[in-house]
Amino acid sequence: MSDSMTILLAASLTIIGAATPLLFAALGELITERSGVLNLGVEGMMLIGAVSAFAGALITGNTYIGVLCGAFAGMLMALLHGYLTLTLMTNQVATGLSITIFGVGLSALIGLEFVGVTVEPLSNLPVPLLSEIPFFGTLLFDHNLLVYLSVALVFGLSFFIFKTRGGLILRAVGDSPESSHALGYPVIKIRYMALMFGGLMAGLGGAYLSLIYTPMWSENMTAGRGWVALALVVFATWKPWRVLLGAYMFGGVTILQLHGQGFGLDIPSQFLSMLPYLATILVLVLISRDRLKLRENSPASLGRTFRPTA
Amino acid sequence: MSFSLVARPQPSKLMVYLSPLLALILTLFSGFLMFSLMGIDGLDALYAFFILPISDSYGFSELLVKAIPLILIGVGLSIGFKANVWNIGAEGQLVMGAVAAGGVALFAYESESIWVLPAMMIAGILGGMAWGAVPAWLKTRFNANEILTSLMLTYVAGLFLSFLVHGPWRDPEGFNFPESRLFSESALLPIILEDTRLHIGMIIALLVVATIWILLSKTLIGFQVKVVGSAPRAARFAGFKEKGLIWFSLLLGGGLAGLAGMIEVSGPIGQLVPQVSPGYGFTAIIVAFVGRLHPLGVTIAGLLLALSYLGGETLQIEMGLPQAVTGVFQGMLLFFLLACDVLIKFRINMTQKASKTESVKQEASA
Structure with a gap:
């Protein structure tokens, strides 16, 4: 493989590494928001996920169990x-913020013993044969x-959101909890499930950070990725493929950040x-x-409290 | 036994004031449990967290020193929160205020003019306002969510300060430490209580609280803030300009956060360092809520949350526990407050028998 190919490959792998935790957190938040709940606690959930995953992996010696702990x-x-x-x-904005503040503190408290310790990162699972293809295989x-x-x-x-009955119900709940309730759908229960799926995904994103991206724990290691994930959902106009x-675009920005000076940028x-x-601000503005x-794409009841009556 | 929430015909005035107290009690109780789980005597730890730090007059003066920025930012944010403008980037606005004020102090290095401090104050306020103006502009012009933009700008501000103290503003005689020069005497806030660090910022904060109180209760803009927050439709019919309020909230909140930043660097810190605030801008969000978005309440809440910082420090010294305990307590306090606030609009109905829906189900299946 030529030198430029090697660099291109390394760059692509960095993008994938930086993008995956964002992808998890943002996909989870997308489902949560589709049900009409705004979760500003993603950052805190990612941190708790990251520290729990690390603790799980360290204590059991099994990285996969660590991932499950994070989720x-x-x-x-x-x-x-x-x-x-x-x-x-309660107010969704204030509650989400408190989850994040609490998560930052609690994760630092739990993670105190883990600072400076490393774990075995999650190993790669090459697809047989296909991974042997030069360049594209890797x-x-x-x-x-x-x-x-x-x-x-x-x-x-x-597929779930746009092609299944369950997805239709989820969208209905997010667009009009009143009508969904009148039709007999358990709005609160569906929102609970969507929110918990979001939390699980944020936990997975956190686990990716502490077990793979940098296989160690450090305080506040998400560095705002939870918030970037929230912005990504808006950017994606609540569509998974756009997330x-x-x-991956953000992964690309990370490359610049990590290797900018290597490229000869004197900044x-x-x-x-x-x-x-x-970049987050820019995409939000755009x-x-x-x-x-x-308005056409955002769940109509996003952030609004719903109280089922009778 | 199950419980259900029944709407009160009118919001309970009593619960508005009782809810923060209830939340505090629940926080203390949970703190006790948390410490016990960590294998520490819960009562000892709570004593070290809440009582020991203010058991002498020096400790009390330190409480005031920490409460100053929290109160300043808290009153600013509470205006925005009332009007449904969610500025959560006060931390960044504080940093930019500190940067602007610090710039003036470094520019006027070794000047003995009495105008250095007023100039720093104006620069600090303008720095914070400028940083608050960005989300206001992005919101009013491009409809971009101010929660996310103001927060992203907080990270940018922190990095900018880091650049300055690592680069152009680093102390030339500082052995390469990422710190600016120590400010000259003329750029430091006067101490108002001998042998303590309590500075004139306390008086400034109280003046600001009084001003905002008058602003809210006696002026048209204060009235608009309240109407937009509680009845947005009515506000629109009345012709109140939503955009104007967004600008007003973010400029005011940013300006006060910037002032807090100026006060921190020209008060307790006395130079620019990479970290000019231990998260005051975020904690002030809790201060605003615990203080019921009212200037007087914010003042009391500012003192309470200042105690959480002091308590964290004391626990670290006395028991070797990490500072992070502070964040846990702050988060818990807000959780419990939000949860207790449900009692303002609802009352709890305890029932022995199965709830209505369940009995309907039972009938259906029978």
């Missing part, structure tokens, strides 16, 4: 969010389980580190300026 912990945080916003009908068929899962979920969730596009590292955040398109 489960994210789901528990979502359950807390749900109890507050769905059962007690690019497409030699990844860990979570990368395959994240891409499969894009297709799976697209995939957005997440202080702090400015390169700003890029993902500035997508939000078209109010009609946004």
Whole structure:
């Protein structure tokens, strides 16, 4: 393989690594928002997922069990969010923020013993034969389980949302909880499920960070990825395949950040580190300026509390 | 036994004030449980967290020092939250205020002019306002969600400050530490209580609280804020400009956060460092809610949450626990507050027998 091919391959693998945690978190949030619930606690859920996954992997010595721990912990945080916003009908914005503040603190507290420790990262599962293809084999068929899962979920969730009865009900609940309730659908229960799926996915995103991306735990290691995921959902106008596009675009921005100086860009590292955040603002602006398109696609009841009456 | 929520005919005035107290009690109880789970004597830890830090006058002055930025930012944010403008990037606005004020201090290095401090104050406010203006512009012009843009800008501000203290503004005699020069005497806030760090910022904060109180209760813009928050439709019929309020909330919140940033660098810190705030901008969100979005309440809540910082520090010194305990307590307090607030609009109905829907189901299956 030529040098430029090697660099291209390395760059592509970096993009995939940076994009996958965002993809998980954003796909989960997409389902949550489709049910009409705004979850601003994604960042906190990712952190709790990351630290739990790391703890699970360290204690059991099995990275896969670690991944499950991360997903489960994210789901528990979502359950807390749900109890507050769905059962007690609290303000979704304030509740999400408190989940994030709490998650940042609790994860730091739990993770105190793990700082500086490393675990065995999740190993790659090359697809037999296909992965032997030069270049494309390594690019497409030699990844860990979570990368395959994240891409499969894009297709799976697209199908679920737009082609199944369950997806139709989910969208109905998000667009008009009143009508859905009148039709006899258990709005609150569906929202609980959507929220918990979102938490599970945020937990998986966190697990990816602490078990694969940088196989160690450090305080606040998500560095705003939970918030970027929220922006990605808006960018994607609540469509899974566009989340995939957005997440990989952000992976590309990360490349610039990591290797910018290597490319001969004489810019202080702090400015390169700003890029993902500035890019997030840019995509939000680009997508939000078209109010009609946004309103057409966004779940109509997003962020509004619903109280079933009789 | 099950419980259900029954809507009150009118929101309970009593619960509005009782809910923060209830939340505090529940937080203390959960803290006790948490410490016990960690294998620490819960009562000892709670004592070290809540009582020990303010058991002498120095401790109390430190409480005030930490409460100043929280109160300043908290009153600013509460205006926005009332009007449904969710500025959660106050931390970044604080940083930019600190940067602007610090820039003036470094520019006027070794000047003895009495105008240095006022200039820093104006620069700090303008710096914070400028950083608040960006989400306001993006929201009013492009409809971009201010929650996300203001938060993203917080990361940008932190990196910008990091660049300055690592690069152009680094102390030339500082052995390469990422810090600016120590500010000159003329750029430091006067101390108002001898042998403590309590500075004149306390008086500024109280003046701001009083001003905002008057603004909210006596002026048209204050009235508009309240109407837009509680009855957006009515506000539209009345012709109140939503965009104007977005600008007003973000500029005011940003300006006050910037002022807090100026006060931090010219008060307790005395120079620019990579981290000028231990998350005051985020904690102030909790301060605003616990304080019921009212200037007086915010002042009390500011003191309470300042205690959570002091308590965290004391626990670290006394028991070797991490500072993160502070964040856990802050998060729990907000959870419980939000949960208790349900009692303002609803009352709990305890029932022994199965709930109505279940009995209907039973009849159907019978």
